[in-house]
Amino acid sequence: MENRKLIKIATAGSVDDGKSTLIGRLLYDTKSLTTDKLEAIEKTSKQRGFDYLDFSLATDGLVAEREQGITIDVAHIYFNTEKTNFIVADTPGHVEYTRNMVTGASTSQVAIILIDARKGVIEQTNRHFFISNLLRMGHVVVAINKMDLVDYDEDVFLKIREDFEALVEKSDFKSEQITFIPISALKGENIAKKSDLMPWYVGNTLLDHLEVLEPEDLQQSSLARFPVQYVVRPKTEAFHDFRGFAGKLYGGNLKVGDDVTILPSFTTSKIKSIQFFDQEYSEATPGSSITITLEDEVNISRGDMLVKSSEVPHSEKSISATICQVNNKPLRVGQKYTLQHGVNRVLAKVESISSKVHTDFSGEEASDQLGLNDIGKVNFRLSKPIHFDAYTVNKANGSFILIDEGSYDTVSVGFIEI
Amino acid sequence: MSNLFIPNPKEVESIHILREVAAQFEKPVLLFSGGKDSITLVRLAQKAFYPSRIPFPLLHIDTGHNFPETIEFRDQLVAELGLELIVRNVQDSIDQGKVTEERGRYASRNTLQTTTLLDAIEEFKFDACIGGARRDEEKARAKERVFSVRDDFGQWDEKNQRPELFDMLNGQIEQGQNVRVFPISNWTELDVWEYIKTENIQIPSIYFAHKREVFFRDGMIWTANEHVFREEHEQVEEKMVRFRTVGDMTCTAAVLSEATSLEDVVNEIRASTISERGARIDDKRSEAAMEKRKKVGYF
Numbered sequence: 001m002e003n004r005k006l007i008k009i010a011t012a013g014s015v016d017d018g019k020s021t022l023i024g025r026l027l028y029d030t031k032s033l034t035t036d037k038l039e040a041i042e043k044t045s046k047q048r049g050f051d052y053l054d055f056s057l058a059t060d061g062l063v064a065e066r067e068q069g070i071t072i073d074v075a076h077i078y079f080n081t082e083k084t085n086f087i088v089a090d091t092p093g094h095v096e097y098t099r100n101m102v103t104g105a106s107t108s109q110v111a112i113i114l115i116d117a118r119k120g121v122i123e124q125t126n127r128h129f130f131i132s133n134l135l136r137m138g139h140v141v142v143a144i145n146k147m148d149l150v151d152y153d154e155d156v157f158l159k160i161r162e163d164f165e166a167l168v169e170k171s172d173f174k175s176e177q178i179t180f181i182p183i184s185a186l187k188g189e190n191i192a193k194k195s196d197l198m199p200w201y202v203g204n205t206l207l208d209h210l211e212v213l214e215p216e217d218l219q220q221s222s223l224a225r226f227p228v229q230y231v232v233r234p235k236t237e238a239f240h241d242f243r244g245f246a247g248k249l250y251g252g253n254l255k256v257g258d259d260v261t262i263l264p265s266f267t268t269s270k271i272k273s274i275q276f277f278d279q280e281y282s283e284a285t286p287g288s289s290i291t292i293t294l295e296d297e298v299n300i301s302r303g304d305m306l307v308k309s310s311e312v313p314h315s316e317k318s319i320s321a322t323i324c325q326v327n328n329k330p331l332r333v334g335q336k337y338t339l340q341h342g343v344n345r346v347l348a349k350v351e352s353i354s355s356k357v358h359t360d361f362s363g364e365e366a367s368d369q370l371g372l373n374d375i376g377k378v379n380f381r382l383s384k385p386i387h388f389d390a391y392t393v394n395k396a397n398g399s400f401i402l403i404d405e406g407s408y409d410t411v412s413v414g415f416i417e418i
Numbered sequence: 419m420s421n422l423f424i425p426n427p428k429e430v431e432s433i434h435i436l437r438e439v440a441a442q443f444e445k446p447v448l449l450f451s452g453g454k455d456s457i458t459l460v461r462l463a464q465k466a467f468y469p470s471r472i473p474f475p476l477l478h479i480d481t482g483h484n485f486p487e488t489i490e491f492r493d494q495l496v497a498e499l500g501l502e503l504i505v506r507n508v509q510d511s512i513d514q515g516k517v518t519e520e521r522g523r524y525a526s527r528n529t530l531q532t533t534t535l536l537d538a539i540e541e542f543k544f545d546a547c548i549g550g551a552r553r554d555e556e557k558a559r560a561k562e563r564v565f566s567v568r569d570d571f572g573q574w575d576e577k578n579q580r581p582e583l584f585d586m587l588n589g590q591i592e593q594g595q596n597v598r599v600f601p602i603s604n605w606t607e608l609d610v611w612e613y614i615k616t617e618n619i620q621i622p623s624i625y626f627a628h629k630r631e632v633f634f635r636d637g638m639i640w641t642a643n644e645h646v647f648r649e650e651h652e653q654v655e656e657k658m659v660r661f662r663t664v665g666d667m668t669c670t671a672a673v674l675s676e677a678t679s680l681e682d683v684v685n686e687i688r689a690s691t692i693s694e695r696g697a698r699i700d701d702k703r704s705e706a707a708m709e710k711r712k713k714v715g716y717f
């Protein structure tokens with residue numbers, strides 16, 4: 001792969017705000033729609049009697065949703081420019097679909113929140129921004145769409161921006177993490193081409209804006225966490241005594257020679273080598289999948305965590321977390337789950353539910369259960385301690401999923417609080 | 419000496435997934451078609467477990483209508499890397515009367531593969547089948563999970579998929595279920611080609627432009643040989659062509675091309691205007707074709 005940077009984007013908006021159209025337009029403008037796909041769109045648009053190209057057809061994939069005409073799940077779409085690879089998670093905007101946005105946002109760095117210029121900031125917008133804030137997205141683009149339907153009026157744009165800025169006040173975002181862009185996804189205004197119809201807007205087009213974002217700026221910088229995924233023991237002649245610990249590095253760099261502590265045993269050693277395939281490196285950056293060897297023979301198995309000895313995380317058997325329920329089986333006090341924290345699994349019991357959180361920044365209420373799409377604060381008791389950071393400090397080491405012990409479904413996602 | 423490792427994010431993701439498969443399942447298998455995507459998977463698996471050998475076997479469901487170049491290539495790769503290869507034949511499923519050979523103009527063994535695959539899964543009790551499908555190939559694939567749970571009948575229920583959060587993969591399954599795993603879900607066709615080029619990965623010769631006996635039908639280029647149904651009036655010509663996928667001969671169309679090197683191929687893909695699956699005849703049957711096949715356990 002050429003050295004293009006990778007930017008992952010989640011879209012959010014209410015039904016019909018134009019998410020699918022926007023994504024189709026981005027594909028079209030970056031020449032990512034191939035002739036056969038474009039022909040299919042032309043044909044279907046004509047069949048349906050449209051006098052324009054319905055770009056939403058590029059992404060609305062499944063038969064069921066073609067029949068209903070709505071997006072029902074998270075779909076991933078890919079396009080690239082000269083310098084950047086983009087992955088877009090198209091997440092639907094129904095009230096009950098908090099789950100989908102949380103899922104799409106969990107693998108993305110940037111959120112694009114669509115607003116229909118005619119409707120302005122509505123209750124849904126609050127929720128979308130609330131979730132962007134909960135997941136600590138690196139950047140939020142507020143795309144004010146359908147400007148063609150409000151005569152490209154600057155006042156409409158300014159009013160919406162003002163309303164949205166009131167929300168930003170209630171969030172943890174800094175103002176430079178939020179960008180407002182007036183667009184028409186249908187007409188292609190300010191998507192890849194600067195709009196002549198909105199000369200009052202002096203900022204970047206959406207695509208230019210997405211291109212100047214740097215992955216490093218969108219990522220938390222914190223402490224190095226290396227959960228061991230797989231123990232590599234070749235037992236071949238050439239690598240007789242080789243014992244490598246394979247995993248993915250999160251949060252910070254690790255170097256050969258670093259003093260490390262292995263959790264849960266709290267044994268210590270030094271990094272002897274950092275390898276990737278048949279190459280050795282002196283230092284690895286966050287987001288690397290590497291294999292580490294240690295100076296000493298230490299007993300390490302999958303699920304253990306390697307950290308710098310000066311930067312040991314919290315180790316607790318009781319934790320508090322914000323939970324988003326992603327399955328229709330409700331979470332209740334006393335229930336037991338398998339808790340998967342990275343690649344490590346322990347048993348967890350719901351001790352208490354502190355509150356159900358209103359997803360529009362309006363506060364909390366008492367509740368004895370969390371249903372699908374609910375977000376709430378929950379206290380757990382674990383069978384063994386886990387070694388964690390707050391989600392706001394280290395996303396990978398501060399998040400977990402809950403697995404139902406009967407169906408094995410993933411029923412919740414948790415963001416650890418300290 | 420400072421020697422900083424700067425990772426390729428898509429490669430990292432795939433390696434992470436492959437390690438999770440090896441750790442979470444008892445009997446994983448890599449579905450190997452001999453195509454560029456499965457060859458890329460083999461390279462990624464090699465990297466994921468190095469210096470250990472790849473800790474699972476390859477399974478090839480042979481339709482009997484493969485390009486001979488692909489089979490030759492497969493055997494060479496397996497020998498070189500010391501891999502374990504299992505082959506199961508669609509012909510056997512036909513002989514056992516489990517499936518019936520299609521007839522006529524669009525006859526293909528592509529859909530018959532499903533039965534042979536499900537039988538092999540049962541025979542070996544595989545609990546995870548690693549495949550090279552990518553979400554950019556087709557709209558229905560765009561919603562596929564990385565770990566996609568299938569029931570005993572290999573069926574996919576797109577309305578009832580487990581959400582996948584961050585990079586945490588939940589591979590817990592019930593008795594009788596198995597999981598299809600797609601480590602290169604997030605790669606595009608161009609990503610794969612660029613990777614093959616930077617990594618200098620060997621691929622079968624039919625991916626490069628070569629002279630071949632072909633005929634034209636429905637605006638597509640078909641291989642002229644005994645496995646492919648041809649009407650008398652459909653004239654055979656010799657053309658410079660190459661293949662963009664190497665499925666079954668009966669459902670893999672060629673494209674006119676002069677690209678004889680990897681460099682040429684990458685440039686051609688960059689400039690290309692026909693999507694990869696546009697060259698797969700089986701998808702053209704209907705817009706919802708892929709989704710229907712997935713529901714009955716197709717890769």
Ligand SMILES: Nc1nc2c(ncn2[C@@H]2O[C@H](COP(=O)(O)OP(=O)(O)O)[C@@H](O)[C@H]2O)c(=O)[nH]1
Binds near residue numbers: 183184185187
């Ligand atoms: N006039 C106008 N219509 C738009 C614009 N963007 C989307 N639409 C229309 O709004 C409707 C819903 O769009 P769609 O992309 O399906 O919305 P989604 O539900 O958010 O995916 C469709 O009829 C689109 O053609 C726009 O910028 N201007």
Ligand SMILES: [Mg+2]
Binds near residue numbers: 020060
């Ligand atoms: Mg849509």
